Amino acid sequence: MTAAPYNYSYIFKYIIIGDMGVGKSCLLHQFTEKKFMADCPHTIGVEFGTRIIEVSGQKIKLQIWDTAGQERFRAVTRSYYRGAAGALMVYDMTRRSTYNHLSSWLADAKSLTNPNTAIFLIGNKADLEDQRDVPYEEAKAFAEENGLTFLECSAKTGSNVEDAFLETAKQIYQNIQDGSLDLNAADTGVQPKQNLPRAAENNGKKDCNC
């Protein structure tokens, strides 16, 4: 870990949700490492990743929580929805069942996050076009009905992965700019950068204000 003092103006908290095996961890890995993880192990509990991006000239640190997809882990993962600024809801476009479960994931996301949370619908595995099980138009219509932004992407080739995360950030940033997201409210998932205890990284300084 390098302690390069990145300057960023905000921290946005994201969660990635969806059925098991849709490629949540691979999406995160592709986004943070720009690599496809072929033999990705099951996520047990929650995983975590960060990356700093730039939106309208502002540096934003994304704090991304990747959750286990298996039903019984919801008992644990549900507590991580709270205070998410963005939620990426993922299905596998080659497996219809993962698409059919979206309504239950959406219900969770809506009830456990705040009304301003930007929810993004992602159809993953776009590289497997010949095995497609969910038509683009159908998912698009579902997204519009529920006020979600929609993209099909591929964690394998990396196509649209970047966009999915960036678009969500843009939306959140837009909400901050036009005032619809109140930074003073609790659990917005957006943290303006205060003087975080960065100084602590330079060992031996005594101006630590903790």
Next chain:
Amino acid sequence: MHVSNNSSIGAYANISDLRMTVSCPPETFEDTVPEYDDFPEDDIATRNQRISENLERFEQRPASTSKSQNTVQFSFDNLEKKKPKVVEQHPHPETDRFGFFVVERGSATPPLDPKVLRRREKKWIQMLDNWRYFMDEKFELVKTRCRKGIPPSLRGRAWKYLSGATYQMEVSSNRFVKNDLFDLLKAWTVLHPEEGYCQGQAPIAAVLLMHMPVRDAFYCFVQICHKYLPGYYSSGLEAVQVDGDILQKLLRDKSKLTYRHFKMNGVDPALYMIEWFMCVFCRTLPWPTVLRVWDMFLCEGVKILFKVALVLLKYGLGSPSQIKQFPDMPAIVTRLKNLPAEITEEEFIIAEFNLNDADMEKLHFGAMKTRQMRFD
């Protein structure tokens, strides 16, 4: 009788070399022996020459006991000779003594002195042959020996005995055929149709399958899920979350700084311990340490998980300087995913919790009482 026993140990020494190169689990070594026949055919003349060289070498050897032993030894020698050639043709990644491909060179503990290992093997064989006696009368000794680490050659058998799977197998007469993780987990879901399998169980099954045939592994697996970690994988994941709370209480008593730091930054036990406990650390620690932890876990049960977790937390995030270095939740979580090698090393972990063994017993007892109260 004894002679043949000795010779098999001698052959074993060769086999262990072989195993490292072909990376296969102990049980299947017979299957891999014929592989030397599959090696690319080279010039018949040189091949014959090599064979006669080998034979000559053999005749020079001091009295060998039986003819069958000769053939076994011979094939290995032959293999030894041929190996370099094969390596040239199919460059093979280097493997460690467990058969894993070597990714990076850590500061791993050197392998045990063969003499010590042989001595331990003998002790373990004697113990396994008189298992009931040792468990009933000499459990402290069993415990000590588990803590020192079970010799790799006997690990699979010992785990089966420790977990009580052997007894279960005697009772039941079910049979399973194909040697496969899928089958094992499927068998579990047949046993628990309403519950199904939990993703956290697969790593457990995989570790067992690396040490024993699928039927044995299945019974050990069932013992672990029913007896060692009951309720860990059931819907709601109640039991593992309760253990998370217990761990937090233990942390408060054992490593106050860590406890406060976590509390201040909202680092919930569920955030780090679910994977640790559900998988009995097999996805967290280096492989030699995993095996040592499993040796102790199968002997002493769930409290070992708490002990290991406390060592990791205390030495990974317990000093004021570490707390300064990892000041917020993301940093803490990242740190816990990337614990420094020196504290995950087998000898370190084992040495550390031998020190506060008595303390731990007391704390654990208290925590168990709290847990009971919660359930009432």
